[in-house]
Amino acid sequence: MVDPRPLVRVATAGSVDDGKSTFIGRLLYDCDAIMDDQYESVARTSRQSGEEGVNLALITDGLRAERSQKITIDVAYRPFSTARRRFLLADTPGHAQYTRNMFTGMSTADIAILIVDAEKGPSAQTYRHAFLTSLLRVPHVLIAINKMDLVSYQQDDFDALCGQMRSALGGLEFADLSFAPMSALSGENVATDSSMMPWNRGANVLTYLENVETEFRQEPFDFRFPVQFVIRPNRTLRGLAGQAASGTIRVGEEVVAMPGNQAATIASIRTPRGMAKKCSAGEAAVIELADEIDVGRGSLLVRPKNRATSTSSFEATICWMGDNPSKIAKKYRLLQATGNAQCEIAELVHRINPETLHREDSTSLSINEIGKVVVNTSVPIWVDIFARNRVTGSFTLVDADTNEVAAAGMVTKAPATIDDRSPKNLGLVVWLTGLSGSGKSTLAELLAASLRGQGVPTARLDGDLLRAGLNRDLGFKQEDRDENIRRTAEIARVLADQGQVVICSLISPLAAQRQMARDIVGGAFVEVFVSCSLETVMERDTKGLYAKAVKGEILEFTGISAPYESPLNPDLALDTDRLPPMESFREILEFVEVERQRLRFL
Amino acid sequence: MKLRSALEELEAEAIYVLRECAAQFDRVALLFSGGKDSIVVAHLAKLAFAPAPPPVFLLHIDTGHNFEETIKFRDRFTQSSGFALEVRHVQDSIDSGKAIEEVGSNPSRNSLQSITLLDAIKELRLDAAIGGARRDEEKSRAKERFFSHRNSFGQWEPRLQRPEVWQIFNSFKHHGEHFRVFPLNNWTELDVWEYIRWQQIEVPDLYFAHQRMVVPRGSVWLAASKFISLVKGEEPELKTIRFRTVGDATCTGAVLSEAANVDDVIEELKTVNLTERSTRADDQRSESAMEDRKREGYF
Structure with missing residues (x-):
């Protein structure tokens, strides 16, 4: 019943006279999005200002001042559609002095189209636009090389421009960057393939817009639900109204209300369509919790094992928008998705020249300037890195004197403080020791898969695999065996220091070897004894090694011709003789969780 | 999403x-x-x-x-x-x-x-x-x-x-x-209309085709009501019309239409080539x- 076409948000930007308005007029015209009376009105205005023909550019400039100056001052939104998609076009101004309006239009875009004049080539402004779209992490960027008619539709000119721009933009991050040649004036390659440019391998602009993969746009799976409003129709219901920024949650799951630490279970979920079992990103929902905890507007509901960072200091890139320049230590009001706190700019790390990308020393940022800053808040707030989440990683600053938006910011770094460390960043070395065939590798594999599934960065170090590569220079002499352990422990330490859970599975038969590994790693080391009787492993003998060892084909084989010193005080012992693999796995998973919580207080 | x-x-x-x-x-x-x-x-x-x-x-x-x-x-x-x-x-x-x-x-x-x-x-x-x-x-x-x-x-x-x-x-x-x-x-x-259909929202009958005495003014039809004074030569006619917007009777123009229900209105809008505000005399005064x-x- 409901029109199934999705809505795709497109933003355009260009420099003076590169034909952006003509392009938009052409696109709208070719998509039948210009009504007769609008066309008449534009035709009338064109005639009055003595222009030849109908100036389609006049369609977009909606303000008196814009029409008289023939520039775009503020962003204008225009709907249009094709058989496959609905589009909402944000036409943004290109002038540096209206950067804040460009930010407004670009911040919610799925696709950005930057217009470049084929004859003049990219201007300094073009590079500023590219920098801003990269900063805002617009998922898809199309650079449309316009006015191809002025270079006789030559492929060489197009290729040269693309090459020039690709290398100039090399320092910027784009998830998806494409180029297209076109002539907005004649409509070549705008809404239909161009007969003038048969050499063009890419799609025309409209086809590009229709096909770019926005349905499955890179969506973080972290559940993030900023609470907007508390609905209390009666004494019994306390409904948390909001829109999930990312991820999905189901009734019965546990959540934590950040920046606090209190957990509660989801009791019910209500959507505009009635009661639901789950709530996903973008849906309006009202969540009811089964437990009474401290939660209200500005709280962020997350899964206990996948939290945002709770902090009162973070680093961010900001675009200054206020008329008054930034001031160090001045109090600003920080607005997040729904949260709000007092803050100050503690440090201006550097200013970034948006045209050259050079870092410059400065004591303040003026309107439309961009810089890296350290922000301190008066109370802990929740944040994510902007690169990970556009909703929970963004904020604005409001100047309390003028009530105007002074800056828009993107969190780049949020140092984890000791008591607020996000558990997903706690490194730990889980050292599995035991006879060959006792089940170490199977356990390691299950554990790693489970942790990764929860978003915990996890690495595996497997004795056999390391011997095939890093340690292939080592034999089976005692000193080589010790060196094998030492190297493995050193790598494990480096990875754990960077927040990884490192699962090491090595026979490591001697108590002294295991002690050495523990000494190298330090406090984040746990020893897990995967025990199994010799009878069982000989019976299993999956690799056929025990048979060879018994025949004497392998010398000094642990358990047969070399000793295995069972750990006397392991942190965890799993008897795989007795326990089925899934039971052992559950035990070790729970153990690892407890250990990682313990580390938070180290 | x-x-x-x-x-x-x-x-x-x-x-x-x-x-x-x-x-x-x-x-x-x-x-x-x-x-x-x-x-x-x-x-x-x-x-x-x-x-x-x-x-x-x-x-x-x-x-x-x-x-x-x-x-x-x-x-x-x-x-x-x-x-x-x-x-x-x-x-x-x-x-x-x-x-x-x-x-x-x-x-x-x-x-x-x-x-x-x-x-x-x-x-x-x-x-x-x-x-x-x-x-x-x-x-x-x-x-x-x-x-x-x-x-x-x-x-x-x-x-x-x-x-x-x-x-x-x-x-x-x-x-x-x-x-x-x-x-x-x-x-x-x-x-708006598709949402009205989907959610079965009730709207005034003025939005659907009905017979009414109207006079042509510029490009729109105005309802002949006590709020507008007829100029010389204007003669109200009975037409089948509907309103695309509902506002002040002096400036809300009607369009000739046979669209009698929400489905008809949606079909009509899919083929229409004038904007909604084109029926508003207040917007036609200047650019x-x-x-x-x-x-x-x-x-």
Whole structure:
């Protein structure tokens, strides 16, 4: 019943006279999005200002001042559609002095189209636009090389421009960057393939817009639900109204209300369509919790094992928008998705020249300037890195004197403080020791898969695999065996220091070897004894090694011709003789969780 | 996030804006004209705060030149929906000398509404007024923010609009200033109708084809009512018409149409090649008619 076409948000930007308005007029015209009376009105205005023909550019400039100056001052939104998609076009101004309006239009875009004049080539402004779209992490960027008619539709000119721009933009991050040649004036390659440019391998602009993969746009799976409003129709219901920024949650799951630490279970979920079992990103929902905890507007509901960072200091890139320049230590009001706190700019790390990308020393940022800053808040707030989440990683600053938006910011770094460390960043070395065939590798594999599934960065170090590569220079002499352990422990330490859970599975038969590994790693080391009787492993003998060892084909084989010193005080012992693999796995998973919580207080 | 239809995304967006509005402002009114857009906003407000009643009341600025059907619908709607309703009359502004009736041909009270509206906002101490305006209606409305600032004179300053980045809305203001909030900003006329069909929302019969005495004025048909004076030579005719917008009877034009129900209206809109506001005499006065009225505090 409901029109199934999705809505795709497109933003355009260009420099003076590169034909952006003509392009938009052409696109709208070719998509039948210009009504007769609008066309008449534009035709009338064109005639009055003595222009030849109908100036389609006049369609977009909606303000008196814009029409008289023939520039775009503020962003204008225009709907249009094709058989496959609905589009909402944000036409943004290109002038540096209206950067804040460009930010407004670009911040919610799925696709950005930057217009470049084929004859003049990219201007300094073009590079500023590219920098801003990269900063805002617009998922898809199309650079449309316009006015191809002025270079006789030559492929060489197009290729040269693309090459020039690709290398100039090399320092910027784009998830998806494409180029297209076109002539907005004649409509070549705008809404239909161009007969003038048969050499063009890419799609025309409209086809590009229709096909770019926005349905499955890179969506973080972290559940993030900023609470907007508390609905209390009666004494019994306390409904948390909001829109999930990312991820999905189901009734019965546990959540934590950040920046606090209190957990509660989801009791019910209500959507505009009635009661639901789950709530996903973008849906309006009202969540009811089964437990009474401290939660209200500005709280962020997350899964206990996948939290945002709770902090009162973070680093961010900001675009200054206020008329008054930034001031160090001045109090600003920080607005997040729904949260709000007092803050100050503690440090201006550097200013970034948006045209050259050079870092410059400065004591303040003026309107439309961009810089890296350290922000301190008066109370802990929740944040994510902007690169990970556009909703929970963004904020604005409001100047309390003028009530105007002074800056828009993107969190780049949020140092984890000791008591607020996000558990997903706690490194730990889980050292599995035991006879060959006792089940170490199977356990390691299950554990790693489970942790990764929860978003915990996890690495595996497997004795056999390391011997095939890093340690292939080592034999089976005692000193080589010790060196094998030492190297493995050193790598494990480096990875754990960077927040990884490192699962090491090595026979490591001697108590002294295991002690050495523990000494190298330090406090984040746990020893897990995967025990199994010799009878069982000989019976299993999956690799056929025990048979060879018994025949004497392998010398000094642990358990047969070399000793295995069972750990006397392991942190965890799993008897795989007795326990089925899934039971052992559950035990070790729970153990690892407890250990990682313990580390938070180290 | 993108797996949903445009209409579902627009619905979620409107609900988000309505909730932000309720969370950030103390006294909020929903500007209710009895037209389809404000009816849809009222419906969305009920969804946004269910199962609680929406924390807003309806405010109708009555020009005194409304179609009888609109007023009847308004009163029935208020009864059944449970919203509280405040009505302020342009006539009162005229009687007190604050507003002066237009003279000349095609006089309209449409722009006088702004005076009554701003007085009501002051009197009711509103810090936000929610409207059903959409960006697709008109080129200056295409520039609107979701939270649109009005200075202490109630005026819109289109060249100095606040940046509105991501979905972060800034409601900080000085004493005497207020905001207009537009949850339907990104909807089109067709979206509104498809939503009305989907959610089975009742709208006034004026939107559907019916027979009425009308006179041609410029490019539109005006209803021959007591509010318009016929000029010499004008002879009302009986036509089958419907209204695309419902507003003041002096400037709301009808279109010849056979669309008798919601399905018909949707089919008609898919083929129509004139904008919705083309039927409004108030917008045909000049290229900047809407921008100028908005600056003065219009809806």
